[in-house]
Amino acid sequence: MQHEGEEKLGDRLIASWVSGAHLHFASNDVRQRYQARAQLIVDTIRLRDTGKIPVIPAATQKFAFDYVPVTFREAMTEFDKAFDAYVRQYEDTDFDAYTGPEFIFPAGMFEALAWNRVRLPGVHLPDDKSFQFVEAEYMKAEEYDEYLDDPSDWILRKYLPRLSPKLEPLAQLPPLRNMVAFFQGLPDLVLAAAENPGVVDAMKALQASGEAVQEWFDYLGRIDQELGGRLALPHLLGPMAHAPFDIISNYYRGWRGTIVDMYSRPEKMKALMERLLPWQLQYGMDGAKAQGHPIVTVYLYKGADGLMSEEQYEEFYWPTLKKLILGLVEEGLLVWVFTQGKYDSRLHHFREIPAGTCLIHLESGTDAFLAKEVLAGSQCIEGNVSSAMLATASVAEVEAYCVKLAEVCGKGGGFMMDFSAFLDEARRENVKRMIEVAKRYGRSSS
Amino acid sequence: MSQELTDAIVNLRMDDAVTLAQRMVADGADPLAVIAESGEAMRVIGRRFADGEAFIPELIMGGEIMKAISQEVMPQGGGPDTESSKGTVVIGTVHGDIHDIGKDIVALMLQISGYTVHDLGTDVPVEDFVTAIKEHDPDIVGLSGLLTLAFDAMKSTVDGIAAAGRRDTVRIMIGGAPVDENVRAYTGADGWGGDVGAAIKLADEWTDGGA
Numbered sequence: 001m002q003h004e005g006e007e008k009l010g011d012r013l014i015a016s017w018v019s020g021a022h023l024h025f026a027s028n029d030v031r032q033r034y035q036a037r038a039q040l041i042v043d044t045i046r047l048r049d050t051g052k053i054p055v056i057p058a059a060t061q062k063f064a065f066d067y068v069p070v071t072f073r074e075a076m077t078e079f080d081k082a083f084d085a086y087v088r089q090y091e092d093t094d095f096d097a098y099t100g101p102e103f104i105f106p107a108g109m110f111e112a113l114a115w116n117r118v119r120l121p122g123v124h125l126p127d128d129k130s131f132q133f134v135e136a137e138y139m140k141a142e143e144y145d146e147y148l149d150d151p152s153d154w155i156l157r158k159y160l161p162r163l164s165p166k167l168e169p170l171a172q173l174p175p176l177r178n179m180v181a182f183f184q185g186l187p188d189l190v191l192a193a194a195e196n197p198g199v200v201d202a203m204k205a206l207q208a209s210g211e212a213v214q215e216w217f218d219y220l221g222r223i224d225q226e227l228g229g230r231l232a233l234p235h236l237l238g239p240m241a242h243a244p245f246d247i248i249s250n251y252y253r254g255w256r257g258t259i260v261d262m263y264s265r266p267e268k269m270k271a272l273m274e275r276l277l278p279w280q281l282q283y284g285m286d287g288a289k290a291q292g293h294p295i296v297t298v299y300l301y302k303g304a305d306g307l308m309s310e311e312q313y314e315e316f317y318w319p320t321l322k323k324l325i326l327g328l329v330e331e332g333l334l335v336w337v338f339t340q341g342k343y344d345s346r347l348h349h350f351r352e353i354p355a356g357t358c359l360i361h362l363e364s365g366t367d368a369f370l371a372k373e374v375l376a377g378s379q380c381i382e383g384n385v386s387s388a389m390l391a392t393a394s395v396a397e398v399e400a401y402c403v404k405l406a407e408v409c410g411k412g413g414g415f416m417m418d419f420s421a422f423l424d425e426a427r428r429e430n431v432k433r434m435i436e437v438a439k440r441y442g443r444s445s446s
Numbered sequence: 447m448s449q450e451l452t453d454a455i456v457n458l459r460m461d462d463a464v465t466l467a468q469r470m471v472a473d474g475a476d477p478l479a480v481i482a483e484s485g486e487a488m489r490v491i492g493r494r495f496a497d498g499e500a501f502i503p504e505l506i507m508g509g510e511i512m513k514a515i516s517q518e519v520m521p522q523g524g525g526p527d528t529e530s531s532k533g534t535v536v537i538g539t540v541h542g543d544i545h546d547i548g549k550d551i552v553a554l555m556l557q558i559s560g561y562t563v564h565d566l567g568t569d570v571p572v573e574d575f576v577t578a579i580k581e582h583d584p585d586i587v588g589l590s591g592l593l594t595l596a597f598d599a600m601k602s603t604v605d606g607i608a609a610a611g612r613r614d615t616v617r618i619m620i621g622g623a624p625v626d627e628n629v630r631a632y633t634g635a636d637g638w639g640g641d642v643g644a645a646i647k648l649a650d651e652w653t654d655g656g657a
Contacts, residue, residue, distance in 0.1 A: 062595065119544055125569070129542040130595055255547055259503045260510055263458050306641070309501045341623065365623060365640070387594045392628035421624070425594045 010332025013294035033232035049413035052442035062424035064089035073122035076107040079219035097236040108212025113164040139252035144268040166205035169198030239287025244273035244320040304341030364420035382416035390426035402437035455487035477519040492558035533653040537588035538566030540599035549590035572606035600633040
């Protein structure tokens with residue numbers, strides 16, 4: 001809870017992130033360039049007319065790997081190779097920030113647990129294909145009450161065993177709420193462990209997975225130092241939080257199950273979303289503090305145009321998303337709202353959030369010019385350069401589209417140049433032209 | 447015809463619809479006639495969807511109700527009605543891509559619109575498309591993909607169909623969020639669609655609406 005006169009969490013984090021306090025800079029010149037870029041990003045989100053258009057990457061994947069080249073499999077297992085790829089890509093492309101390495105998760109994290117929510121290159125898919133998440137029904141329709149009653153118990157004894165065969169033995173544990181004292185609860189708990197050797201194996205699997213994550217975090221730290229401290233690139237992707245609706249539909253019930261619930265048990269769904277909301281808010285704030293990063297990213301999945309009616313969006317999707325964003329903004333944090341799919345009809349909702357607090361990503365399906373009209377003076381927009389265009393169109397076509405974006409959406413500030421989705425297949429000359437247009441516009445108007 | 451059953455389905459009242467269907471069969475109605483009537487109700491939802499009055503949840507919920515009714519009244523399953531079919535479609539998400547929602551919805555809408563649909567699922571190898579084409583002799587092949595990485599997989603699938611000597615016997619459409627005319631040209635497909643409506647329109651054009 002914020003008190004008047006007290007410095008907000010977000011203000012403190014913005015100052016430290018812009019200063020690059022977490023980095024060792026190779027020189028004063030690098031420090032100044034880093035700080036100028038980070039400040040430009042904050043100013044643009046704040047809707048200050050800087051006369052410049054920052055150019056940011058939604059995230060680069062195969063586009064970066066091709067610089068070495070490295071396969072997806074290698075990038076997920078041999079971090080030195082991925083490091084090399086990202087450094088080469090960012091040396092060659094004049095972005096104002098970096099994003100990407102943190103999305104190439106360590107294969108070992110999943111493999112140690114035989115995690116079944118993911119299809120991995122080198123295991124289920126060819127080495128050169130991106131890993132992909134499986135959306136399935138991990139929570140049964142009749143389990144809403146169980147979840148609402150004791151979420152941690154459901155997660156420990158139902159969810160984790162369904163996500164990983166290595167964690168199935170956890171289902172044998174008694175509910176932890178039974179643990180009261182050495183004479184009530186403890187014997188049941190330790191007996192369950194002693195009688196199920198699988199419980200110990202499950203802990204070992206968690207340890208092995210954790211070791212892969214430690215190695216990966218170490219690599220992410222090194223790459224942040226290299227890209228930030230040497231190439232003067234702020235890391236755009238920091239802490240994350242999820243829209244409660246998306247947690248249910250992506251991770252618990254699946255899209256089909258969620259739709260059935262919207263008709264068959266809407267009140268249960270709403271109760272669960274309200275339960276999830278404060279946890280997501282806290283998760284975003286804790287992540288911001290831990291990472292020293294003032295921009296919380298919220299990826300949006302199922303609220304896009306066509307995926308539900310406006311009435312359904314207003315009834316099911318927006319209320320808890322709005323409260324989540326407002327809660328973060330209240331703490332002085334900035335929010336990178338990453339819309340996916342066509343979002344034309346929903347854009348007006350972001351006017352309900354205090355102006356100059358959100359960075360709204362637009363995929364190519366959304367009409368960026370309409371977005372500018374709807375959100376001018378309200379929120380900053382970015383993205384929209386089609387990944388397909390970058391992969392298949394000519395440099396002249398890319399130039400023409402990006403010039404139009406810069407002139408129309410860049411007018412008066414509140415716009416960043418970015419492509420539509422994570423970048424895999426793309427011609428380098430096209431990506432470079434997109435960047436050039438943004439920089440040229442900045443020079444011509446300043 | 448039971449207006450009651452049609453209303454229950456169109457208004458997405460799953461429990462009512464299933465109970466009504468059960469009662470109709472118990473009262474002596476032909477299970478196939480009950481399913482045909484449910485299909486008619488689904489077409490109403492499909493038309494609303496095409497007109498922008500209904501959305502994916504309505505369509506999927508309608509599909510779930512249809513599935514529940516079929517399981518109740520014909521537990522052993524019934525064969526597709528090919529006599530009145532507007533055409534045959536083989537559809538799948540190309541290899542290396544496991545996204546299914548867009549493909550599922552196009553498959554469902556094609557079915558509702560009167561096509562016989564063979565859905566091969568996701569991450570479908572080229573040879574599975576070729577085998578399905580030989581088996582079902584479709585008019586149309588639909589290749590779906592959400593990733594830009596799917597472009598090469600679409601192209602190799604089109605090439606694989608050609609190498610099997612079946613390129614001239616089918617029209618190939620590609621679909622998915624990142625697809626556009628440039629991607630169509632790159633993959634060598636005959637048409638592309640960015641949404642469900644475009645897929646149905648293309649299919650109707652290619653089959654003269656089944657005429």
